[in-house]
Amino acid sequence: VSDEAGALSMRVVSLEDRLGCAAAARAFGERAGLSGRSCAELAVVVAELASNAVRHAGAGEVILRCLADRRGAVEIVVRDRGPGIADPEAAMADGFSAATRPGARRGLGTGLGAARRLASRLSIKTAAGEGTTITVAKWDGG
Numbered sequence: 001v002s003d004e005a006g007a008l009s010m011r012v013v014s015l016e017d018r019l020g021c022a023a024a025a026r027a028f029g030e031r032a033g034l035s036g037r038s039c040a041e042l043a044v045v046v047a048e049l050a051s052n053a054v055r056h057a058g059a060g061e062v063i064l065r066c067l068a069d070r071r072g073a074v075e076i077v078v079r080d081r082g083p084g085i086a087d088p089e090a091a092m093a094d095g096f097s098a099a100t101r102p103g104a105r106r107g108l109g110t111g112l113g114a115a116r117r118l119a120s121r122l123s124i125k126t127a128a129g130e131g132t133t134i135t136v137a138k139w140d141g142g
């Protein structure tokens with residue numbers, strides 16, 4: 001869904017949905033004037049965060065918009081109503097993966113760390129039982 005301001009919002013419910021989100025993020029970045037490299041990095045960040053929302057929270061929402069206070073910058077918000085992340089700093093460390101649901105397959109634990117490195121700015125707002133909102137900004141050279 002796209003609103004008048006040009007923001008794009010997508011619901012993610014299955015792991016395959018991350019691919020459509022990544023493609024949408026790349027195209028959105030191109031329209032915002034980001035470099036090819038930034039667009040590719042943005043696509044990886046969106047794919048990782050969308051897959052986390054599905055894998056760890058069952059579903060989520062991905063929002064793409066231009067950052068109001070900075071030209072040529074894109075903001076992504078990925079939010080879910082899952083279990084929350086007990087220790088976000090620890091969760092961003094490479095190799096940290098904790099099962100969020102009984103019987104869930106463990107991942108490599110590299111998604112959040114990669115997202116933080118590829119983002120120009122990343123912040124996590126999370127509360128146990130309420131869900132997680134991750135906000136990312138991406139601009140060239142950052």
Ligand SMILES: Nc1ncnc2c1ncn2[C@@H]1O[C@H](COP(=O)(O)OP(=O)(O)OP(=O)(O)O)[C@@H](O)[C@H]1O
Nearest residue numbers: 052053056084091097098107108109110111112132
């Ligand atoms: N949206 C979320 N809700 C709840 N927990 C999360 C969420 N995103 C990440 N986590 C927690 O943070 C951990 C690290 O996430 P990260 O993406 O780095 O690794 P992963 O998803 O386990 O594996 P992968 O390398 O496949 O992404 C997860 O194992 C999970 O415990």
Ligand SMILES: [Mg+2]
Nearest residue numbers: 052107111112
């Ligand atoms: Mg992950």
